């Protein structure tokens with residue numbers, strides 16, 4: 019691939035433009051044809067990494083109107099972070115040199131609802147679903163402390179906490195942010211409107227809310 023690397027700000031602008039097309043029903047379906055398939059068969063140079071919820075209604079390439087080779091996507095229910103997630107994201111930024119990580123929460127998230135329900139009833143879900151609830155719990159606690167108690171308020175809190183967790187836990191990601199080679203943005207997607215709005219930024223993504231990583 020010979021395409022020049024984008025900055026985090028350029029990558030974010032591309033995503034926001036694609037999301038605007040999606041919201042307005044004007045999708046261009048870029049990079050989804052046989053030519054593109056052949057073009058990227060021997061290498062990938064995605065311009066953004068999307069770490070979002072597994073929810074079937076939040077499909078990254080569709081809501082940002084992108085195609086093959088554009089987005090490196092990692093998804094877990096409630097975008098919970100474990101070692102496999104961190105390894106996948108570190109591969110994306112370190113090996114593929116991706117300049118922008120998007121943590122993508124969404125309104126009405128079932129993982130958040132399940133966690134809040136477990137708090138209210140004291141009944142833990144079975145199997146490994148309990149693991150998801152355990153990992154979302156710190157966000158629900160910090161949201162409650164700040165007086166944020168609705169599902170969507172907790173979604174916003176959890177999405178921002180997830181972004182901060184990536185920067186705090188991964189040395190590779192933190193180094194990339196500190197040297198200006200990568201930024202993280204937390205975004206919340208609304209199921210009915212299809213719009214992804216910016217919640218917060220870690221590093222420089224050309225946004226007003228940007229601040230350097232601690």
Ligand SMILES: [Zn+2]
Nearest residue numbers: 071073127128
């Ligand atoms: Zn969800």
